[in-house]
Amino acid sequence: MTSMRVAMIGYGFMGAAHSQGWRVAPRFFDLPAAPEMGLLVGRNGGRVAAAAEKWGWAETSTDWRQAIARDDIDVIDIVTPGDSHAEIAVAALEAGKHVLCEKPLANSVAEAEVMAAAAARAAEHGVFAMVGFTYRRVPAVTYARQLVASGAIGDVRNVRAEYLQDWLVDETAPLAWRLQKEHAGSGALGDIGAHAIDLAQFITGQRLTSVAGTIDTVVAERPLLAEGSGLSGTAGTGRGAVTVDDVALFSGRFEQGALGAFVASRMSTGRKNALRIEVSGSRGAIAFDLEDMNALSYYDDTAPADRRGFTKILVTEPEHPYVAAWWPAGHMLGYEHGFAHQAKDFVEAIAAGTQPTPSFADGLQVQRVLGSVERSSEAAGVWTAID
Amino acid sequence: MTSMRVAMIGYGFMGAAHSQGWRVAPRFFDLPAAPEMGLLVGRNGGRVAAAAEKWGWAETSTDWRQAIARDDIDVIDIVTPGDSHAEIAVAALEAGKHVLCEKPLANSVAEAEVMAAAAARAAEHGVFAMVGFTYRRVPAVTYARQLVASGAIGDVRNVRAEYLQDWLVDETAPLAWRLQKEHAGSGALGDIGAHAIDLAQFITGQRLTSVAGTIDTVVAERPLLAEGSGLSGTAGTGRGAVTVDDVALFSGRFEQGALGAFVASRMSTGRKNALRIEVSGSRGAIAFDLEDMNALSYYDDTAPADRRGFTKILVTEPEHPYVAAWWPAGHMLGYEHGFAHQAKDFVEAIAAGTQPTPSFADGLQVQRVLGSVERSSEAAGVWTAID
Amino acid sequence: MTSMRVAMIGYGFMGAAHSQGWRVAPRFFDLPAAPEMGLLVGRNGGRVAAAAEKWGWAETSTDWRQAIARDDIDVIDIVTPGDSHAEIAVAALEAGKHVLCEKPLANSVAEAEVMAAAAARAAEHGVFAMVGFTYRRVPAVTYARQLVASGAIGDVRNVRAEYLQDWLVDETAPLAWRLQKEHAGSGALGDIGAHAIDLAQFITGQRLTSVAGTIDTVVAERPLLAEGSGLSGTAGTGRGAVTVDDVALFSGRFEQGALGAFVASRMSTGRKNALRIEVSGSRGAIAFDLEDMNALSYYDDTAPADRRGFTKILVTEPEHPYVAAWWPAGHMLGYEHGFAHQAKDFVEAIAAGTQPTPSFADGLQVQRVLGSVERSSEAAGVWTAID
Amino acid sequence: MTSMRVAMIGYGFMGAAHSQGWRVAPRFFDLPAAPEMGLLVGRNGGRVAAAAEKWGWAETSTDWRQAIARDDIDVIDIVTPGDSHAEIAVAALEAGKHVLCEKPLANSVAEAEVMAAAAARAAEHGVFAMVGFTYRRVPAVTYARQLVASGAIGDVRNVRAEYLQDWLVDETAPLAWRLQKEHAGSGALGDIGAHAIDLAQFITGQRLTSVAGTIDTVVAERPLLAEGSGLSGTAGTGRGAVTVDDVALFSGRFEQGALGAFVASRMSTGRKNALRIEVSGSRGAIAFDLEDMNALSYYDDTAPADRRGFTKILVTEPEHPYVAAWWPAGHMLGYEHGFAHQAKDFVEAIAAGTQPTPSFADGLQVQRVLGSVERSSEAAGVWTAID
Incomplete structure (x- = not known):
């Protein structure tokens, strides 16, 4: 069994949940690769260090670009607010890292489109992206x-x-x-x-x-x-x-x-x-x-x-x-078991070289539904196509 | 205690419920007047006779106009399908009968408007109309x-x-x-x-x-x-x-x-x-x-x-x-207790010479909401005023 | 359809429930005989008159023995406290009246045995007794x-x-x-x-x-x-x-x-x-x-x-x-529907000349269970046979 | 923060739950000492090795006496069937190890008494024992x-x-x-x-x-x-x-x-x-x-x-x-959170030098209740004192 080294960007409430997922999944499921909690990234050095110690991440960084540049990182796990998802995810995919990104995929359809396009390009090279609708699990x-x-x-x-x-x-x-x-x-x-x-x-x-x-x-x-x-x-x-x-x-x-x-x-x-x-x-x-x-x-x-x-x-x-x-x-x-299931399913798909679901394309589609609801609301509630 | 003689027009499922209301209300509540199940009206003579015997109505008729014309009837209780509500209710009110009409008040806003207007005119003479939203009770x-x-x-x-x-x-x-x-x-x-x-x-x-x-x-x-x-x-x-x-x-x-x-x-x-x-x-x-x-x-x-x-x-x-x-x-x-409560509230209001609720005006307003929903639906779902 | 004339002894909370049962059953079920609310019996003349008027009993009496003696009464319905059940029920059965008796059948096994024996004798002559465990219905x-x-x-x-x-x-x-x-x-x-x-x-x-x-x-x-x-x-x-x-x-x-x-x-x-x-x-x-x-x-x-x-x-x-x-x-x-079902089942059994259930023998058996529990309790909780 | 090194004896279903408790507690609670999953003990060397790898225990042993003899172990966690609880727990306490023992404390009151006595002696020296009624948590x-x-x-x-x-x-x-x-x-x-x-x-x-x-x-x-x-x-x-x-x-x-x-x-x-x-x-x-x-x-x-x-x-x-x-x-x-709470409470009490609850005396008292129920059952159900 090989390992799969994860860098997580962000450390709010979702960071605790994702950490628990990575930590617990291999203790209950037989995984084809062992996720390693390698690197925790956040802008505030002191806070990120405290979070890393509490949650058990091996190292910390205050620069997500540096994290993406590292050779020893296989997976970028994004749990920041939605306005930074697109930039980080696209960069990570282009750097050849598999990506797990919290939902909603982005703050706008336009951003989500860029992300889905990047994911589609990466997938051609066996690099995969997934969006974190954990309640499916x-x-x-x-x-x-x-x-x-x-x-x-x-x-x-x-x-x-x-x-x-x-x-x-x-x-x-x-x-x-x-x-x-x-x-x-x-x-x-x-x-x-x-x-x-x-x-x-x-x-x-x-x-x-x-x-x-x-x-x-x-x-x-x-x-x-x-x-x-x-x-x-x-x-x-x-x-x-x-x-x-x-x-x-x-x-x-x-x-x-x-x-x-x-x-x-x-x-x-x-x-x-x-x-x-x-x-x-x-x-x-x-x-x-x-x-x-x-x-x-x-x-x-x-x-x-x-x-x-x-x-x-x-x-x-x-x-x-x-x-x-x-x-x-x-x-x-309980609540966090979904994150263990997500970690399991992600690791299994990546190890098998297959697309994990829900993909960024799936996330984009949800974003389009959201966008259409907003457009309908602006247009006095009329039926609005999702395209 | 005086009595209040009821003629009920219609004898479907709602007729059973209304009958039970009139029958039971005076056995549990102290009413200012005793409702009497006087006359059951329906087009099919045989069926209406069978229903009257089963439910305990004293007499039957196949002509609602005749029922309305009788001096010994105080209340017309309408439980027919909605397309006949307006004609019967207006005639009854004009004949000086108090009216209880099953919901929905009518099949269209236009009909409901006619009914509400008739009810308003009748109320000036102490004759009252009520629509039967029993779940309120x-x-x-x-x-x-x-x-x-x-x-x-x-x-x-x-x-x-x-x-x-x-x-x-x-x-x-x-x-x-x-x-x-x-x-x-x-x-x-x-x-x-x-x-x-x-x-x-x-x-x-x-x-x-x-x-x-x-x-x-x-x-x-x-x-x-x-x-x-x-x-x-x-x-x-x-x-x-x-x-x-x-x-x-x-x-x-x-x-x-x-x-x-x-x-x-x-x-x-x-x-x-x-x-x-x-x-x-x-x-x-x-x-x-x-x-x-x-x-x-x-x-x-x-x-x-x-x-x-x-x-x-x-x-x-x-x-x-x-x-x-x-x-x-x-x-x-259970379900039918609401009809006993309705009978009680109706009898009390009529005996007191006050407007029972919900009034036909209330029923009209619900009808207008329904009409606005239909108009909104025809207009691709846009927000539509209720006027 | 013949009628079945009922005299009810007692007029507490259970009296209201039994009255509702007799009143309502024939309005919803097709019965082989029409129960008639003939006579309400209680010791306090004023109170029993008020109850009879409220509940719709035709006549009243302050003497249950007189009620039992009347030829025009078919059924004695007992809703008094348990200490009087035995005396009334036995007298009624011996007078050839069918009996419906509220549960528990009696206040002791001894009383219940007397009642069950009386019921067994009466049944040989087509006179039946039933105990009112309405929750069965x-x-x-x-x-x-x-x-x-x-x-x-x-x-x-x-x-x-x-x-x-x-x-x-x-x-x-x-x-x-x-x-x-x-x-x-x-x-x-x-x-x-x-x-x-x-x-x-x-x-x-x-x-x-x-x-x-x-x-x-x-x-x-x-x-x-x-x-x-x-x-x-x-x-x-x-x-x-x-x-x-x-x-x-x-x-x-x-x-x-x-x-x-x-x-x-x-x-x-x-x-x-x-x-x-x-x-x-x-x-x-x-x-x-x-x-x-x-x-x-x-x-x-x-x-x-x-x-x-x-x-x-x-x-x-x-x-x-x-x-x-x-x-x-x-x-x-709701709650009182069980009493309508009880009235229906009772009338049907009596009209068919068959034993309604639960019989007094059934009531006696429950009484014996109760007695055995009390005896067990007195004996420090030991297992005690029901005989 | 010092560490607290745990050896767990047994590796059935309860072993998975206890492992999760030790693993997760320090990631969510601020503990005064860090529990370490040091040693997993079981009779079957192959199976215990597999369980240790799956659950993340550092070492394994097939001899619980050896485990107890080690200087680097602070806590003995017993999750074996009840028939071995007494022997292991008493030996561990006498060796100066804190003990967490799954419930029920023992298979008999006699065994439980021995355990409680051992725990009382150990407590005088600051060595504590606790029984695992996790549902309290x-x-x-x-x-x-x-x-x-x-x-x-x-x-x-x-x-x-x-x-x-x-x-x-x-x-x-x-x-x-x-x-x-x-x-x-x-x-x-x-x-x-x-x-x-x-x-x-x-x-x-x-x-x-x-x-x-x-x-x-x-x-x-x-x-x-x-x-x-x-x-x-x-x-x-x-x-x-x-x-x-x-x-x-x-x-x-x-x-x-x-x-x-x-x-x-x-x-x-x-x-x-x-x-x-x-x-x-x-x-x-x-x-x-x-x-x-x-x-x-x-x-x-x-x-x-x-x-x-x-x-x-x-x-x-x-x-x-x-x-x-x-x-x-x-x-x-979910279910296993109680085990994290148990680990937390145990670590806190031990670190503070205080008796964690429920103690072995508490476990003995439950055992006495169980014993009295069995004696009552053998004596036809009579009330039986718990002494």
């Missing part, structure tokens, strides 16, 4: 896709998908980078709506072809960040305008004709991380809620009429995706 | 409105409302009257979406001012009804076009600015009668599901941070609306 | 029995049954008749534990053969009832000893060998009326909770390993017991 | 204890605790070591009932003083293990007697007087890992289910009467125990 979600693909629910008739949080209900929450268009690109739509879109397309196996929607900013002004408290810091003095949405409502048309209803909201009081999807089909349905992430509800419309109902399947059996590597039936997995 | 719903009105959730920030059924998933379900525009006026939108709209406005205490949406017919052709099997009969030979929607998705803007996401669907496999609403506010939230109709979920965002969560309140305590008249705490009420 | 419960009988869960391996309430958690709740051994015979054990026992035996189709258990009185002293406030009145001055249990825990052995764990508690804070039962079998399981009474959970252990889970069946389909008479799928039934 | 459980201790539910009135699994429903499951008394000591009672006992005592803060119960073996004979397939292997030829229980039902009396109802069952078809506890108090209640382990239900009986209900608290807020070290609110933790 929650076992219940992967299993939902398998069920739908197997015909268990028949033809898709209707989809409802929503991602509900409430951390912006509080009007005193400060103007963090995620609320600033120049850093985050988008608000609830891009950050959490992107997950709902990816999941809906992933589970149905169908892409959206057009959307109609509205984005809104319910709390339009917030306290500025205190100086020196960082991009996700605490409230200081003064107030500033929130430049991204906090609620996005849209409908989408899937390629085989079904309609989907989408909600991405950070104004859903009491909902902490409720990514929910229900796919209704001609022979059954599936329903999932990330706040109950070890379960999948399945309705079999072909069962005897008196026995029909939603079956709450605990997706913790060895027969279910990823699960056999972990614990006995009935033992729960 | 599920104790958990009435209580939700009280909670919101009391400030328990603060300002409304976001609403999600959906009414999901699955009886049209089956492609072999025949072309009943509810699928024909000339009889039903509208499909999922008008029949069940109307409930979602009324509930959202009732609970928030706010009206919608504009909407943007799409209606769709997923299964566009169905078996014709067998001859002689009635308007809700069985499948015969031949196929015909479904002329109403079976899925409606729309967004709405409430008068104080919040957005609402609405879904009305008869393509939601496995969902039998899932009328759900969640209202998110600046200080809390409420959530309701008609498939769990004795409960209301309430989130108090002002509770200590470690104790917050959705509280599942069993709305079966004597402190809750309507409940003291029924059973001890923890004993469940 | 919740559609989800009847359906559970059908599922188990059909082999859907295989052999019974384990049972857990509990009936949890909380109305005695409050130490200031007064010493109502249900807390006095001379009136109620037993406390949580006899009043609600009896339901758990009946349901467990009904659903499994097996009787208990021995039990081991403990009964306890957590709050042993309470305020005396205010004078003149009735047997279920308000707190007055002084305190008295609670002479019945408020918690009962016991194990039972079913005739085919499985163990059952039983809890009857009025100290289960927050549980209002949680009658729950789970039957685990060699091929599946069923679970029911009266606080979610329109659903039955079913686990099919023969399903593919990846699709197993508890299916929440909404027992509101026309294929389910009793349901076709009521509303469309997904429309909920 | 699920945040929702720790939080439940805090709530109860804070008076949030008042005085404890009743407890119900059950641990339900179904892996023995299948009659073809082979006679693994957990089904053999000589290896496992006890069956469902000792393996999972022990968790229910520990949780009930931990959350209430009260010990059981007496018990009355019954243990049973529903499936009494099973296929023998195939030769060479190990102690948890596959079915071979021949059949043998199951010598431990698969169902245990018992009642317990807590020191302040409340009764508890306990069930430990491996015959609960469809229940995979349902460790549930509900504590009812004079002012409120808490309820927990390990199959929904990120939530705690809390009922506040002092809330206004119309707002009472079980609040489902997602125990994922930074205010909750252990949570701040992990992810943002609403992100779920």
Whole structure:
């Protein structure tokens, strides 16, 4: 078994999750190559050193270009805010490094196009890029896709998908980078709506072809960040305008004709991380809620009429995706297991010389959906093609 | 105590529910007047006689005009399909009869306007009309409105409302009257979406001012009804076009600015009668599901941070609306109790000489929302004012 | 169709429920005889007259012996406290009246034996007696029995049954008749534990053969009832000893060998009326909770390993017991529907000249289980046969 | 920061969980000493080497006595079957090693007494022992204890605790070591009932003083293990007697007087890992289910009467125990997080020179409860003191 040396750029909350993925994956899965936590990169030398020691990265750097230039690095893992994704990813791919990039792929369709083009060129030389929609790798979600693909629910008739949080209900929450268009690109739509879109397309196996929607900013002004408290810091003095949405409502048309209803909201009081999807089909349905992430509800419309109902399947059996590597039936997995699964799938694809999924092209397509929702919203909500 | 003599026009499924309401209300509530099940009216003499005997109506008639002309009738209760509502209601009001009319008020805004105008004229003479949005009278719903009105959730920030059924998933379900525009006026939108709209406005205490949406017919052709099997009969030979929607998705803007996401669907496999609403506010939230109709979920965002969560309140305590008249705490009420509550509230208002709610004007306003959704759908989903 | 004239003895909370059963059953079910609410009997003339008017009984009497003596009465319906059941029921049966008696059948095994013997003698002459375990007639419960009988869960391996309430958690709740051994015979054990026992035996189709258990009185002293406030009145001055249990825990052995764990508690804070039962079998399981009474959970252990889970069946389909008479799928039934079903089943059996179930012999057997639990408790919890 | 070098004896399923605990704890918590995965010990050299490489242990050994004799080992972590716990733990403590021992502490009260005595002696010299009831360290459980201790539910009135699994429903499951008394000591009672006992005592803060119960073996004979397939292997030829229980039902009396109802069952078809506890108090209640382990239900009986209900608290807020070290609110933790919390708490206590909890004395007390249940069962279920 050879090793696969990773340099991770960025060290926020996502950095902890990715670190855990690299650390844990080889301890539960038999991997064709051993990921090594080689280099952690961030602009603030002191902070990056502390993070590296805490998380167990061997070395640190304050210059991502230098990291990319190193011969002993195989993989660049990008967990910075979206405005730097394109520059880093393109440079890394051109330097022959495999790339794992957190979602959303970029802050705009234009950037995402550049990234996808770079990934396509790199792939010709056996260098691959992947975007990190980890929720695909929650076992219940992967299993939902398998069920739908197997015909268990028949033809898709209707989809409802929503991602509900409430951390912006509080009007005193400060103007963090995620609320600033120049850093985050988008608000609830891009950050959490992107997950709902990816999941809906992933589970149905169908892409959206057009959307109609509205984005809104319910709390339009917030306290500025205190100086020196960082991009996700605490409230200081003064107030500033929130430049991204906090609620996005849209409908989408899937390629085989079904309609989907989408909600991405950070104004859903009491909902902490409720990514929910229900796919209704001609022979059954599936329903999932990330706040109950070890379960999948399945309705079999072909069962005897008196026995029909939603079956709450605990997706913790060895027969279910990823699960056999972990614990006995009935033992729960949590949020970060998706990152271990992502590391496993990435390593396996790279070692096999194949394209890991979701690719940058997949990420670009989600970006295009997001862009079309924004254009629809600007045009009073009219149906808008995704091209 | 005086009596209040009722003639009911129509005897379908809604007729059974209304009959139960009139029968049961005086047995549990102390009413200022005793409703009497006087006269049942339907076009088919044999069938109406059988229904009257089964349900306990004293007399029958095959001519609603005759019923209205009788001096000994105080109330006309209309449970026919929507295409006859306007004619019967207007005639009844002009004849000085109080009117209870099943929802939706009419098949079109134009008809509803005529009805509301007739109701306004009649009210000047102490003759009142009411439209039957009975779900307002599920104790958990009435209580939700009280909670919101009391400030328990603060300002409304976001609403999600959906009414999901699955009886049209089956492609072999025949072309009943509810699928024909000339009889039903509208499909999922008008029949069940109307409930979602009324509930959202009732609970928030706010009206919608504009909407943007799409209606769709997923299964566009169905078996014709067998001859002689009635308007809700069985499948015969031949196929015909479904002329109403079976899925409606729309967004709405409430008068104080919040957005609402609405879904009305008869393509939601496995969902039998899932009328759900969640209202998110600046200080809390409420959530309701008609498939769990004795409960209301309430989130108090002002509770200590470690104790917050959705509280599942069993709305079966004597402190809750309507409940003291029924059973001890923890004993469940069902679907038809709303009709007993409706009968009670109607009788009390009429006896007091006051306008029962929801009025025909309220019904008209819901009709206008429905009409605006249809116009938006025809205009590629653009935001459309409700006027 | 002939009529069946009922005299009801007693007019407490159970009287309202039985009245509703007699009133409503013929309006939804096609019955072979029409129950008539003929005579309401109670000791307090004023109160019984008020109750009769409210509930719609034609006449009243203050003497149950007179009622039994009348020729025009076919059925005696007993809803008094348990200490009077035996005397009334035996007299009624000897007078040739069919009898419906609220559970528990009696306050002691000895009384119940007398009643069962009287019922056996009467049955030889076509006069029948039934005990009112109405929860058997919740559609989800009847359906559970059908599922188990059909082999859907295989052999019974384990049972857990509990009936949890909380109305005695409050130490200031007064010493109502249900807390006095001379009136109620037993406390949580006899009043609600009896339901758990009946349901467990009904659903499994097996009787208990021995039990081991403990009964306890957590709050042993309470305020005396205010004078003149009735047997279920308000707190007055002084305190008295609670002479019945408020918690009962016991194990039972079913005739085919499985163990059952039983809890009857009025100290289960927050549980209002949680009658729950789970039957685990060699091929599946069923679970029911009266606080979610329109659903039955079913686990099919023969399903593919990846699709197993508890299916929440909404027992509101026309294929389910009793349901076709009521509303469309997904429309909920409530507490009192069981009383309509009881009236229907009783009338049908009597009209057919057959023994309605559960019989007094069935009620006696439950009484014997209760008696054995009490004897076990007195004997430090040892296993005690039910004979 | 100094290091703390661990040798782990045993490498079954529990070994994977403990390894993950040692590996992950220092990456999320700031620990006073760094645990090092030094030495993995097992009898089969090949297998232990494979496990060590997979899990990341630096060295291996096939002789636990040698491991204990090494100077560079600080902690002995015992994850072998129960029959070897006493010998290893006592030797380790006498050699001056801190000990973490999986539950149940031993296979008998006698062994547990020896262990507790050894631990008491060692503690005088600053050498400490702890038993691994990790479910105490699920945040929702720790939080439940805090709530109860804070008076949030008042005085404890009743407890119900059950641990339900179904892996023995299948009659073809082979006679693994957990089904053999000589290896496992006890069956469902000792393996999972022990968790229910520990949780009930931990959350209430009260010990059981007496018990009355019954243990049973529903499936009494099973296929023998195939030769060479190990102690948890596959079915071979021949059949043998199951010598431990698969169902245990018992009642317990807590020191302040409340009764508890306990069930430990491996015959609960469809229940995979349902460790549930509900504590009812004079002012409120808490309820927990390990199959929904990120939530705690809390009922506040002092809330206004119309707002009472079980609040489902997602125990994922930074205010909750252990949570701040992990992810943002609403992100779920899983089974193995309890092992990271255990490692953290153990390291902190050892570094501080204080006794970690639960101690061996605590483990002995649970063992005595188990022993008393067995004695009660042998004595026809009589109440039996725990001494």
